Amino acid sequence: MSDLPRIPLSEPCLVGNALAYLEECLSTNYVSSVGPFVERFEEAFAAYVGSRHAVACSSGTAALHVAMRLLGIGHGDEVFVPTLTFIASANPVWYERGSVVLVDSEAETWNLDPNLVAEELDRRARAGRRQPAAVEIVHILGHPARIGTAVEACARHGVPVIEDAAEALGARFTDGPCSGRHVGTIGRMGCFSFNGNKIITSGGGGMIVTDEPALARRARHLTTQARLPGLEYLHDEVGYNYRLTNVAAALGLAQLEQLPHFLERKRAIARGYDDAFQRDAGITLPPRAAWAAPSMWLYSVGVDAPVWGRGRPEVLERVRADGVEARPIWSPLHTMSVYRGAPLLGSGGVAEQLAARVLSLPSSVGLSAEDQGRVVTALRSTSRASVEAGS
Numbered sequence: 001m002s003d004l005p006r007i008p009l010s011e012p013c014l015v016g017n018a019l020a021y022l023e024e025c026l027s028t029n030y031v032s033s034v035g036p037f038v039e040r041f042e043e044a045f046a047a048y049v050g051s052r053h054a055v056a057c058s059s060g061t062a063a064l065h066v067a068m069r070l071l072g073i074g075h076g077d078e079v080f081v082p083t084l085t086f087i088a089s090a091n092p093v094w095y096e097r098g099s100v101v102l103v104d105s106e107a108e109t110w111n112l113d114p115n116l117v118a119e120e121l122d123r124r125a126r127a128g129r130r131q132p133a134a135v136e137i138v139h140i141l142g143h144p145a146r147i148g149t150a151v152e153a154c155a156r157h158g159v160p161v162i163e164d165a166a167e168a169l170g171a172r173f174t175d176g177p178c179s180g181r182h183v184g185t186i187g188r189m190g191c192f193s194f195n196g197n198k199i200i201t202s203g204g205g206g207m208i209v210t211d212e213p214a215l216a217r218r219a220r221h222l223t224t225q226a227r228l229p230g231l232e233y234l235h236d237e238v239g240y241n242y243r244l245t246n247v248a249a250a251l252g253l254a255q256l257e258q259l260p261h262f263l264e265r266k267r268a269i270a271r272g273y274d275d276a277f278q279r280d281a282g283i284t285l286p287p288r289a290a291w292a293a294p295s296m297w298l299y300s301v302g303v304d305a306p307v308w309g310r311g312r313p314e315v316l317e318r319v320r321a322d323g324v325e326a327r328p329i330w331s332p333l334h335t336m337s338v339y340r341g342a343p344l345l346g347s348g349g350v351a352e353q354l355a356a357r358v359l360s361l362p363s364s365v366g367l368s369a370e371d372q373g374r375v376v377t378a379l380r381s382t383s384r385a386s387v388e389a390g391s
């Protein structure tokens with residue numbers, strides 16, 4: 001075990017107006033779900049990503065759950081979800097007793113393969129089969145999914161698209177049909193997360209964005225127990241206590257103000273890792289599609305075991321022993337008991353390959369050059385070349 005301090009994977013950077021805004025909450029007594037920061041955060045967020053409406057929620061998972069309700073997902077309704085994602089992308093479908101249909105990944109972006117979606121929708125149309133109730137596109141690790149192809153196919157067959165942009169706030173499309181737009185603003189709704197490890201944090205929280213006023217209105221209603229205006233406790237449907245608190249929104253707003261700076265830092269950290277690893281045989285750099293401006297939220301590389309000399313599990317163990325908090329990417333959902341029974345589009349082989357090879361490296365906004373150097377040295381020292389050179 002290393003005696004050097006541990007280098008965390010992704011820790012928050014609580015600078016700027018965070019303290020001032022939190023003090024304002026305390027001194028005005030607005031700490032709970034009523035208070036001016038919620039609206040300020042929503043307005044600033046909508047303006048930043050370029051959507052008409054934003055509705056703050058208590059978590060990214062809650063945002064996705066509300067999105068499922070807004071789409072009317074119910075018993076047996078199919079929703080396409082990528083197999084390689086954090087499980088919170090899929091669970092909200094299950095909460096509504098919908099049926100998750102998993103989609104394999106593509107090598108280009110590590111996100112869901114949009115061709116599999118388009119082919120399946122076309123095939124169903126030809127066979128006169130029922131289309132899914134929604135397609136959920138996830139932008140993993142800060143890289144936009146190749147959404148254009150999927151959106152076109154969905155439009156052709158009248159299937160709504162929702163986006164799980166929890167990991168990709170700040171990422172944009174720079175070419176093609178979505179050029180200039182932010183992730184999360186292409187589908188009917190986009191969901192974001194402000195959990196502690198995301199690019200900005202509100203302690204815990206999430207956001208739904210949409211251009212449709214009716215969806216925004218109902219999202220706000222559902223997150224506040226679906227209570228009708230007036231003093232009487234009258235409710236017209238079953239809602240949730242999913243509203244973000246004023247304290248969380250205050251922190252979220254202060255963090256949003258820092259986002260341009262955070263994105264610069266993430267991208268600079270990524271360039272540093274790229275420069276260090278680009279000549280290392282056996283390391284695959286993260287995707288960087290020509291049509292995308294990824295946020296580089298969590299810098300992740302593929303370890304090619306035959307070239308590198310050891311597989312991901314051993315590499316991970318060794319760098320962690322050096323105090324580097326690297327972490328494997330998720331296990332594909334189709335390999336876990338909870339979703340093993342779900343239908344799968346594609347073989348799942350691309351996702352399995354990625355899951356077996358990819359590890360994420362420390363990418364905190366506050367990562368020092370010195371610590372980044374330690375990460376690079378720790379990872380390099382696990383390679384066959386460096387072991388053979390006796391270093």
Ligand SMILES: *Cc1c(COP(=O)(O)O)cnc(C)c1O
Nearest residue numbers: 059060061086088089166193195
């Ligand atoms: C973090 C995350 C979520 C869930 O967000 P929470 O705020 O933690 O509930 C959903 N999807 C993806 C891809 C995530 O990374």
